[in-house]
Amino acid sequence: MMYGNEMMAYWSIWHWIMLVVIAVIFLYPISVILRRIGYSPLWALLAIFPLLNLIGLWIVAFGPWPRDGGRQ
Secondary structure: OOOOHHHHOOOOHHHHHHHHHHHHHHHHHHHHHHHHOOOOHHHHHHHHOHHHHHHHHHHHHHOOOHHHOOOO
């Protein structure tokens, strides 16, 4: 039975390719939305981490929006 890092050594290149493809499919639309509302697209990386994505969501929800003219 394999645990932790031992199992990672047996993942093939196809596992890593699929991981990257799924990450791009998931993160690209988030980065487009963030760019349109005036935030850096790099904030989309917060969507990967369970607690940080909720913090990022609250920052976006209660931050200034271009439609509101930048006021809160």
